[in-house]
Amino acid sequence: MIVATDAALRSQPQRGRVFPAWAFIGWRWVWRSPAAAVVPLLQPFFFLYFLSMITDPRLFPLQVAGAMLFSTQNIGSWCLADSAVFRIELRLQDIFVASPHDKLRYLFGVAFSNLIPALPAILLLGVILEMLTPVSWVGWLVLATCILTIWILYAAIGIAVSSRLRSQREIWPVGNLIFTLLGILSPLYYPISFLPPVWREFARILPATYAALLVQGALGFAAASTEDLGLDAGLLVLSTVVGLIVAWSLYRWRES
Numbered sequence: 001m002i003v004a005t006d007a008a009l010r011s012q013p014q015r016g017r018v019f020p021a022w023a024f025i026g027w028r029w030v031w032r033s034p035a036a037a038v039v040p041l042l043q044p045f046f047f048l049y050f051l052s053m054i055t056d057p058r059l060f061p062l063q064v065a066g067a068m069l070f071s072t073q074n075i076g077s078w079c080l081a082d083s084a085v086f087r088i089e090l091r092l093q094d095i096f097v098a099s100p101h102d103k104l105r106y107l108f109g110v111a112f113s114n115l116i117p118a119l120p121a122i123l124l125l126g127v128i129l130e131m132l133t134p135v136s137w138v139g140w141l142v143l144a145t146c147i148l149t150i151w152i153l154y155a156a157i158g159i160a161v162s163s164r165l166r167s168q169r170e171i172w173p174v175g176n177l178i179f180t181l182l183g184i185l186s187p188l189y190y191p192i193s194f195l196p197p198v199w200r201e202f203a204r205i206l207p208a209t210y211a212a213l214l215v216q217g218a219l220g221f222a223a224a225s226t227e228d229l230g231l232d233a234g235l236l237v238l239s240t241v242v243g244l245i246v247a248w249s250l251y252r253w254r255e256s
Contacts, residue, residue, distance in 0.1 A: 040074065069208060070188050071121045077175045082113070085171075126143075157182070210232045
């Protein structure tokens with residue numbers, strides 16, 4: 001009777017345990033390999049250091065805010081790599097397919113576990129930003145919302161693309177190609193007016209562009225009317241929804 005009861009309990013979905021488990025995976029990555037937290041710190045600071053030497057010092061607060069978005073954007077590339085390894089090498093996705101948990105929990109878990117190594121860099125940049133210039137609570141709210149939006153969208157893109165990879169050798173070239181194209185034109189470290197007109201139009205295709213414009217306008221780094229901010233917010237939401245729909249349709253949950 002006891003054996004049968006235990007077996008019945010084990011067959012039930014274990015609610016409330018998946019989210020902490022993914023959080024532990026992200027924390028263990030940092031604990032076992034501190035470089036996982038150091039690299040997200042160094043990468044934006046390298047950009048900031050050289051930009052501070054060649055650009056107008058008055059742009060530095062804007063560049064710090066952009067570095068927060070840049071650090072969030074990089075999570076997409078990490079999600080692509082981790083999701084591919086989980087599926088191809090560890091077969092973790094197959095375990096979730098056979099479990100009572102749906103794919104949405106799995107996707108959110110992968111994204112959340114990769115957010116944890118990026119949090120120290122984002123928080124430290126936030127402290128530096130507050131030291132450089134006063135930011136209102138509305139500005140912080142806009143910045144946090146844009147960070148959350150970019151995290152969800154770029155993580156979804158990375159995971160969706162990873163489901164189409166057939167070997168681990170494809171992770172590096174595919175990931176770098178996609179996220180370089182998605183991120184290099186977005187005006188994260190500079191006003192969009194710095195771009196030539198042709199490249200400016202290409203930049204407006206990218207969701208991170210509207211996140212950057214919204215943050216720059218809300219924090220007072222660029223002149224923007226209420227109508228401009230509303231338009232940027234609407235286009236950010238629209239591009240995010242379209243990106244999530246495309247990512248969802250591209251994602252392969254079960255191996256054919």
